[in-house]
Amino acid sequence: MSFKGDHILSVSQFDRDNIQHVFQIARSMQPYASRQKRTKVLEGAILGNLFFEPSTRTRVSFGCAFNLLGGEVRETTGMESSALSKGESLFDTARVISSYSDVIAMRHPQSGSVAEFALGSRVPVINGGDGANEHPTQALLDLFTIERELAGSGLTIDGMHIAMVGDLKFGRTVHSLSKLLALYKDVRFTLIAPKELAMPDDIISAIENAGHQVHITEVLEGNVNADIVYQTRIQEERFPSKDEANLYRGKFRLNQEIYTKYCKSNTVIMHPLPRDSRAEANELDNDLNLNPNLAIFRQADNGILVRMALFALTLGVENILTNYECAVPWYSNKHSG
Amino acid sequence: MSFKGDHILSVSQFDRDNIQHVFQIARSMQPYASRQKRTKVLEGAILGNLFFEPSTRTRVSFGCAFNLLGGEVRETTGMESSALSKGESLFDTARVISSYSDVIAMRHPQSGSVAEFALGSRVPVINGGDGANEHPTQALLDLFTIERELAGSGLTIDGMHIAMVGDLKFGRTVHSLSKLLALYKDVRFTLIAPKELAMPDDIISAIENAGHQVHITEVLEGNVNADIVYQTRIQEERFPSKDEANLYRGKFRLNQEIYTKYCKSNTVIMHPLPRDSRAEANELDNDLNLNPNLAIFRQADNGILVRMALFALTLGVENILTNYECAVPWYSNKHSG
Amino acid sequence: MSFKGDHILSVSQFDRDNIQHVFQIARSMQPYASRQKRTKVLEGAILGNLFFEPSTRTRVSFGCAFNLLGGEVRETTGMESSALSKGESLFDTARVISSYSDVIAMRHPQSGSVAEFALGSRVPVINGGDGANEHPTQALLDLFTIERELAGSGLTIDGMHIAMVGDLKFGRTVHSLSKLLALYKDVRFTLIAPKELAMPDDIISAIENAGHQVHITEVLEGNVNADIVYQTRIQEERFPSKDEANLYRGKFRLNQEIYTKYCKSNTVIMHPLPRDSRAEANELDNDLNLNPNLAIFRQADNGILVRMALFALTLGVENILTNYECAVPWYSNKHSG
Incomplete structure (x- = not known):
């Protein structure tokens, strides 16, 4: 069972078995999220975090989840400032931006837009909410x-x-x-x-x-x-x-x-x-x-774990997290929280 | 004398002794800021840089200060796009966002807002200006x-x-x-x-x-x-x-x-x-x-040193900076500047 | 032939010889862009990515190019939120922001603005488009x-x-x-x-x-x-x-x-x-x-290579990229693309 290279667009991609697999990986993220240790398995990887509709919480959650795996985040927020407002198709945007990234998280106000975007993408796309449609x-x-x-x-x-x-x-x-x-x-x-x-x-x-x-x-x-x-x-x-x-x-x-x-x-x-x-x-x-x-x-906190799991799975690093572990030398009181 | 885990909300937290301590740490940041060497003591740490009121200079100064210690920065700018405009309390925002971060820098147009936010935060909050009130x-x-x-x-x-x-x-x-x-x-x-x-x-x-x-x-x-x-x-x-x-x-x-x-x-x-x-x-x-x-x-340049010092102190790494030092292999003419 | 410490403001800086030099470095970036391996030669360096006019594609291309060399990116988008709207001169903005960065990429709606900015900058400035003037x-x-x-x-x-x-x-x-x-x-x-x-x-x-x-x-x-x-x-x-x-x-x-x-x-x-x-x-x-x-x-993809080359050249690391190479442990299908 693997999500390596897959888009995560809809809950209809999931059954009880692969849900349990995602959850097992999510649980293994707890020590990193609570700062007992850290992993830099995705050091050098780039998340394209594309929020064409504002959502601070979800955007920051995706971004931090990627940082917690060691990766970098390049962000786009809002519609006005994007090429989409100049008549660019979602296919073109996807083809170009996906060349710059290793994985993409995307929110867009229009139903179906994220799936359409995924058709043009060269890297896995995770749906961060497409209008009234899905938010897997x-x-x-x-x-x-x-x-x-x-x-x-x-x-x-x-x-x-x-x-x-x-x-x-x-x-x-x-x-x-x-x-x-x-x-x-x-x-x-x-x-x-x-x-x-x-x-x-x-x-x-x-x-x-x-x-x-x-x-x-x-x-x-x-x-x-x-x-x-x-x-x-x-x-x-x-x-x-x-x-x-x-x-x-x-x-x-x-x-x-x-x-x-x-x-x-x-x-x-x-x-x-x-x-x-x-x-x-x-x-x-x-x-x-x-x-x-x-x-x-606790629900919001769990969002980090689940998003970390989905990044690890789509990028195929879920089994090598511990190979890239380091100590956390700074003060944190999250261990107990 | 320690600021480990503390919020930095007001100048009233400071006396001559702890000011001298902050300044001593700030001076020790000079070689990193002028690129003679670098430290990655905060590699893997996340700053939540929340600017609910625009201030390019202060925002970038906090962000760069954190990068100079090796950390990552997740940012939010503006009010409209935030959950606050959907009726979320500062307490809720703080509780959620602080779960994603190791430390928070925050600016907000309203007096007292940063202190209110700090009540809900699980990590140290540094006041980056709260309306007409404070800018420590x-x-x-x-x-x-x-x-x-x-x-x-x-x-x-x-x-x-x-x-x-x-x-x-x-x-x-x-x-x-x-x-x-x-x-x-x-x-x-x-x-x-x-x-x-x-x-x-x-x-x-x-x-x-x-x-x-x-x-x-x-x-x-x-x-x-x-x-x-x-x-x-x-x-x-x-x-x-x-x-x-x-x-x-x-x-x-x-x-x-x-x-x-x-x-x-x-x-x-x-x-x-x-x-x-x-x-x-x-x-x-x-x-x-x-x-x-x-x-x-020089005053603006000093801002980097002081903010680096406050991050190091609140995260308790002020004495281990040198353990994480590396060379700077790229060209810089700042050494002399 | 070297661009170390230079601003890149205009195509008039280039002749056939130094163009070929830029292109040779750009070609050497291909393995990093296609994820066969990565380099962290600029780990700890900071790009000031200043987009006073929106341009998602160019902004993200500069940012990712810098990330692909191992560096960090601090960004500013839009005019309203910047000190420029409070009457600050481009010289002042440059003098301050350049203190926070190792190199700057800048787009601005006004012809000549980037060159004016460069006069105040302490670090190399790369013109990302100044109105109807240049986009080198x-x-x-x-x-x-x-x-x-x-x-x-x-x-x-x-x-x-x-x-x-x-x-x-x-x-x-x-x-x-x-x-x-x-x-x-x-x-x-x-x-x-x-x-x-x-x-x-x-x-x-x-x-x-x-x-x-x-x-x-x-x-x-x-x-x-x-x-x-x-x-x-x-x-x-x-x-x-x-x-x-x-x-x-x-x-x-x-x-x-x-x-x-x-x-x-x-x-x-x-x-x-x-x-x-x-x-x-x-x-x-x-x-x-x-x-x-x-x-x-392919043209858009080449943008990453050329911008990586310009960062490497202005920061003088074009000959030491391989000293900082690491493996890419995550899944990517870009090798073949």
Whole structure:
């Protein structure tokens, strides 16, 4: 099983076996991410980090993951300043930029653009989000987090209960995650959304056809006694207008009081981040920051591990990481964190 | 005395003793900055360079200082493209980004924002300027420059005479520098500013309470026979309107003729840069470029040394720099510069 | 013959001898660019990559070229965020930023700006394009490509026939390339442009005075049976208005049908890229992508080699590259590409 030289464009490339392989490599990245030691296996390699749509968090996560393997990062942000605005095709851009790089991570506002780009690329392309379509690294890090968090309670993805909350229509992370979860057995889905932002029918069918239970509701209270609650953000940028987005902002809020009343004692809270902490939204109240089951920051941390794994796999260095290890001579308190 | 793991948020963290420690480490950085040799003590370490407000000079200075110690830099510039504009709290941003980095340098337009950010950070945060509030690395490099320049004339900060010129109200660099100078003995301050842009009362009180002399005036001529003249720029971005800024632009100009007439023969000229060289401002005339006492570029160069020192100290590598030294095989004429 | 410590500002710095020297070094970069091995001769060196005008391709090409030699890159993009917008002179910017770097690559919208900047710089400055004036690295990579492509057919630049097509007035790449070609012998130029976008008289005179033949026409058909066809893009940003640019967009289109009918069987097609592939422009049809004589991507790839050569030469490491060689442990399919 190998991803050497492959593009990572869609969650549909994954099955349970190769997911476990990615996760095993991701776990082996922990000592580097927590600075117990470092590896310079990719010293001299270049990541082309192409963000034609802004996303600080994902961009920096890809960049740091590559740095943590010893590589260099060349970045492009924004659309205006790029040749694309001068009428260049994605094929041409890919053909040229891929000549300068060893691997490319790319985000673009348009559905399908990353796959189109990959056709022209001479090096592996990792999809960092293409509009409302796919965001496979987010789905993988979400799944990785679910597996890790449940393991703490002796649970597995097979047989678990997940409640997805908020914008299930435009939120591509819940779409991609649902497709991955469908690969497992006997998952119970509770989908909590306003009717207008309901999970698309094709995804519900796919889940049901794979033998899972789906419960659909518009009410948060009484429906979050799940193993995982996956909260989402109203993403203004996916809505036709800001006004329409505002109709739904703040509709579902989770705080410690609701948690105590309606969740299990070990319900894990997830969120793809950023969470909207403005008063009118407040999707996840800050009073949950003290709740040990708030997994949102561990989830973000896991993103580094999963992205490191995907770089190592597509560049075929997953088995030689330790040959390039060095000590970390600077102070860090991350070992314990 | 150690800064290992500490945030550097304010000049109030410093006293004469730890300032001397920072300066001693800064001096030890000179051979690396002038390319006589290099050190890779921070090879594999990652600086998160977060500039939510543009400042090319300070951003590049932090980035290069980190590169000169062997480390990698991941950058974010601008506000719009960041999660903050999607309602994310500074705490969340800090918690996530700090997981990706070993140390963070941050500039933000809002007073107090960097300290707020530091509360959520898992790694040391260095304040690169938070609105009108603080800019401690600038104050330290200014003080370092004053000490170095005076030493050439056999003078010390104790007992010196400094004239500060221009916008002393919004110019945070003169505020921070004044607080540091107050730690020394018998400093004579001449504050030259339009009444509307006068040094704030609390800072004047602090200086006077520490036993220093303060002379306040609105006239440049006859008042610059000091050891140091610290000229400032009218910073449009700190004024309520551009029109108001324009009222004061160009009010105090220093050129070689005025220097010859009113300054001492060895008066050192400083400026936090950028200096506004447009005809309507012309704070420091280009004819001063030939004056050996124009210290503004040495001042900028010192910024690298001081920032290298702060990175080395907060990451606890100040005593092992030489263990990671290598030769510089490429051509450089900086050795002599 | 050495460029050590030199600025690279204009094609007028080059003669046939030092061009051949640059090209010899450029060819020696091939194994690093195609990942057969790597060199870290510039490990610890810093490139200041200053793009005051957007140009993703050129910016990334300079950055990657420097990374491929082992160096670090600190970048600045855009004008607004820079000190220049606060009234700083190019001299001051140069003096400060050059202190932070070992070499600088710079693009700026204003003619002559890069040369002015170089006056203040303490390190070599490479012109990455200054408005309508010069773009010497593009001219060199074009010439390098012509020599390489012709060699495949047993031809040389001496005695060849080149057709330049499109905007020959604002297109600085054809100006700079023409000046370099004028150094060779018996070159035949066919200049195909609308009268309003004709090649400037001074360049035509220079070519003719050097003993070359010039044929001027407004018609593509029947005039492209040359050894090289150099197609250009209508660069909106160089025209007084978008409307004026639109008058000429799509005026000359080359596709496989026209190629078959009017070109030689081995006519090499070049373009400085990006090519405008929108229907209204379509300067080079995508059906040419299968034509082995379409050299536009090899041309872009050659840009890396030429820029690596210029960095190596200005930093004086062109003879010690192999002393710093290492293996490439990660997967790459570029060896064969």
